Amino acid sequence: MEHKLATAEKKVLVDLVKLVQKRGLEGENGGWKEFLNVYDKKFGSSLSDPSRRSNDVLVAFLLTFKKKEDLQLIARVMQCGANRELIEKFKQETPDKETPEQRLVRLTITHFQYPTNYLFPSYAEDWFVTELGKKKSKVMKSTRMLAIDCEMVTCDDGTEAVVRVGAVDRDLKVVLDKFVKPDKTVFNYKTDITGVTAEDLERATLSVTDIQKKLRRFLSQGTILVGHGLHNDLKVLRIDHARVIDTSFVFEFENAPKTHRPSLNNLCKAVLGQELRMPDAAHNCVHDAAASMKLVLAVVEKGVDTTIQKSEEMLVAEKKRQEERQEAGKTQLFLHKIPHYVPSEELQGVLNGDFTLVVKPPQKEGGYSTAVLDFNSPEEANEAFENVEGDVAKDKSGLPQKMVTLKLSSGLVASLYVRKMVKDESLSEISTTKRARTEENNVSSKRQKTEDDSEEPKEANVNQKEADKTKLFLHKIPHDVPSQELHGVLNGDFTLEVKPPKRKGGYYNAVVGFNSPEEANKAFENVVGDVVKDKAGLPQKMVALKLSSGSGASLYVRKMVQDESPGEISTTEENNVSSKRQKTEDESEETKEANVNQREADKRKLFLHKIPLNVPSQELKGVITGKFTLEVMRPKRKGGYYNAFVVFNSPEEANKAFDKVKGEAAKEKGGLAQKMVAFKLSSGSGASLYVRKMVQDESEEAEEANANHCEDHLKEIEELKEKLKAKDFANSCEGHSKEIEELNHKLKAKEHQIQAQDKIIDNLKMKLEKKQSKSR
DNA sequence: CCATCATAGATTCATGAGGC
DNA sequence: GCCTCATGAATCTATGATGG
Numbered sequence: 075m076e077h078k079l080a081t082a083e084k085k086v087l088v089d090l091v092k093l094v095q096k097r098g099l100e101g102e103n104g105g106w107k108e109f110l111n112v113y114d115k116k117f118g119s120s121l122s123d124p125s126r127r128s129n130d131v132l133v134a135f136l137l138t139f140k141k142k143e144d145l146q147l148i149a150r151v152m153q154c155g156a157n158r159e160l161i162e163k164f165k166q167e168t169p170d171k172e173t174p175e176q177r178l179v180r181l182t183i184t185h186f187q188y189p190t191n192y193l194f195p196s197y198a199e200d201w202f203v204t205e206l207g208k209k210k211s212k213v214m215k216s217t218r219m220l221a222i223d224c225e226m227v228t229c230d231d232g233t234e235a236v237v238r239v240g241a242v243d244r245d246l247k248v249v250l251d252k253f254v255k256p257d258k259t260v261f262n263y264k265t266d267i268t269g270v271t272a273e274d275l276e277r278a279t280l281s282v283t284d285i286q287k288k289l290r291r292f293l294s295q296g297t298i299l300v301g302h303g304l305h306n307d308l309k310v311l312r313i314d315h316a317r318v319i320d321t322s323f324v325f326e327f328e329n330a331p332k333t334h335r336p337s338l339n340n341l342c343k344a345v346l347g348q349e350l351r352m353p354d355a356a357h358n359c360v361h362d363a364a365a366s367m368k369l370v371l372a373v374v375e376k377g378v379d380t381t382i383q384k385s386e387e388m389l390v391a392e393k394k395r396q397e398e399r400q401e402a403g404k405t406q407l408f409l410h411k412i413p414h415y416v417p418s419e420e421l422q423g424v425l426n427g428d429f430t431l432v433v434k435p436p437q438k439e440g441g442y443s444t445a446v447l448d449f450n451s452p453e454e455a456n457e458a459f460e461n462v463e464g465d466v467a468k469d470k471s472g473l474p475q476k477m478v479t480l481k482l483s484s485g486l487v488a489s490l491y492v493r494k495m496v497k498d499e500s501l502s503e504i505s506t507t508k509r510a511r512t513e514e515n516n517v518s519s520k521r522q523k524t525e526d527d528s529e530e531p532k533e534a535n536v537n538q539k540e541a542d543k544t545k546l547f548l549h550k551i552p553h554d555v556p557s558q559e560l561h562g563v564l565n566g567d568f569t570l571e572v573k574p575p576k577r578k579g580g581y582y583n584a585v586v587g588f589n590s591p592e593e594a595n596k597a598f599e600n601v602v603g604d605v606v607k608d609k610a611g612l613p614q615k616m617v618a619l620k621l622s623s624g625s626g627a628s629l630y631v632r633k634m635v636q637d638e639s640p641g642e643i644s645t646t647e648e649n650n651v652s653s654k655r656q657k658t659e660d661e662s663e664e665t666k667e668a669n670v671n672q673r674e675a676d677k678r679k680l681f682l683h684k685i686p687l688n689v690p691s692q693e694l695k696g697v698i699t700g701k702f703t704l705e706v707m708r709p710k711r712k713g714g715y716y717n718a719f720v721v722f723n724s725p726e727e728a729n730k731a732f733d734k735v736k737g738e739a740a741k742e743k744g745g746l747a748q749k750m751v752a753f754k755l756s757s758g759s760g761a762s763l764y765v766r767k768m769v770q771d772e773s774e775e776a777e778e779a780n781a782n783h784c785e786d787h788l789k790e791i792e793e794l795k796e797k798l799k800a801k802d803f804a805n806s807c808e809g810h811s812k813e814i815e816e817l818n819h820k821l822k823a824k825e826h827q828i829q830a831q832d833k834i835i836d837n838l839k840m841k842l843e844k845k846q847s848k849s850r
Numbered sequence: 851c852c853a854t855c856a857t858a859g860a861t862t863c864a865t866g867a868g869g870c
Numbered sequence: 871g872c873c874t875c876a877t878g879a880a881t882c883t884a885t886g887a888t889g890g
Binding site: 267322337 | 887890
Binding site: 187191228232234262264267306335491 | 851852853854855856860
């Protein structure tokens, strides 16, 4: 074995390692990755693609297998690889001697799916492995063929069992047609498909082993086994045979994707010009076996090409299906990759318009869901799609889609995709060939590009510098900062043009457009923060802002041009405190409303975080009092912590529950109320976690709270000032100057904080006023 | 209806380079 | 030294086709 491995072709070794990996087999050092970690200290499992490893490593890994069945599998794969090589070699050396039958065998066993589908665990005892016969050249030339097909039922243990076997020889003579008695209880006969009933099986006496025996005499001397999807049949019959022709491997429809294996029925229609069975009719294994034999004979005897044109009928059917899909798709939009934690109600907010929403839950827990939106007319669907914020991209098949990032009422940010179900009107003609389709795509992407090219640069080129003077550039904005909140960063009348992050979870940028250079300048000066130069020498300020969600964020505000006269507007001017932010026009009603709704929802929630993984979510119910539902989030990392939301029916209940939590109240970084809770698990061990409110109290009484907050700060400032004075007074030694400086610094920081708070309060007041005037 | 399979698309993760 | 970005590999998911 060692010798065989050492001299094997790289491809064989690579396939072997991949197969071993796929089957989850482990050698003495464990699986492939574990082996790498032990064997290769330098790269370890980071370079785990077998095809990028040397033969030596591959062989060393394969030699760690010592179990008998593993060794047998390895030997078999080696044999398989050797066979393939031999056949290729045979073909190259004597191309004229290859019989048509042998050519089909070669096509089958060199098919890329052959190794995964036709390597059976035939070392097991109840398997029947056929013998080819001694003389290779004779075997290669044998043209005897036998087509088989089976009908299977599902058993109560979920496995499949063969219940009927049909076999047909080269002359289409039926040599076997028997029912098989399964050795397990049948769960589902699937009679409409198999055509087999419980009654049929009452008379059956044969077992799989009996069938193996009956087939044995046909399968010597290099007889070729023929079938459609033959590996399925061989698997249930537990027969391992080396010379096979699988018609689903051999034939392919022109222009069909690689993965689309042809169905037996379609092949019959296209190659033989006759229908195998009426639609919805049950299968008959004798007919199916005969059909695959006829297909092979068509190639062998009539020289039919194995790459076949789709029949007129197929094309028509395809076209019809596509048209139907198009028609239905015109009034629909498709949402996909929706994270599991997005409640379906919140999806309504993603799009505007009148539609019905059908959500398909994720297949696995914690997976993604999809949803279909049905509109009343194609126009409405189109309009709703146009209104979605985001860049249009094409999915794989050329359908337009946009990535949407939405903020949930829970404070989480989720991203999902909105996809149209049809191509854009202008290119909606249905293409029938692949080439036409790709051409169409090229045209459309080109068209998009030229549009983009012609619009943006033209505008920008008119007078770049003049235009830039009226702009400020916000950059390094964390992705979780909603663009609406950026309005609070600057005062003045401006428009905001948001550039989405280049990568998910990355930072995004925004261009702020003012009416005049002066306004832009003024707004920049009013930003709280120190001016620094960026790399290119443009003035910029770092801004720390507090989001309505309570968390903090920082970003940069940069001028787009050099300062012409830096002293023109002084930074020490006092007008910044009282200036009120004007509401920009592009802040739509919907977003405002959505924000309000989110806040309302947030009020009813508490956020538990840093919950150790060993705390069962059930036990969390003991930490919080009251009636609530618990939404547990999955941990982001193994061995880390997890978080959870506690949702109450009303904000009051949430507040009450928070107050009742035992623990010292503190403020987290973003200023939200938070308590650390230590408690005992039922297992006896202790645990601790944090309970946090989701919102900072706002408007009405909340504003008062904010005001109090400010008063607190003022007090603190007074105190600091007094301290400063006292220090000054007590000793003016130089040794204390450092301390004084520090205190001064603190003072300044506090002032900044107050300014920021002021701004937020102003902001909120504005919003409140606006809302009240609206509701009147 | 179900299971299987391969694939494409998307995200996550790890890593190195480079800015601040 | 921390942070981001770019890159590529690994991993996950939905999909669509097959078979019964």
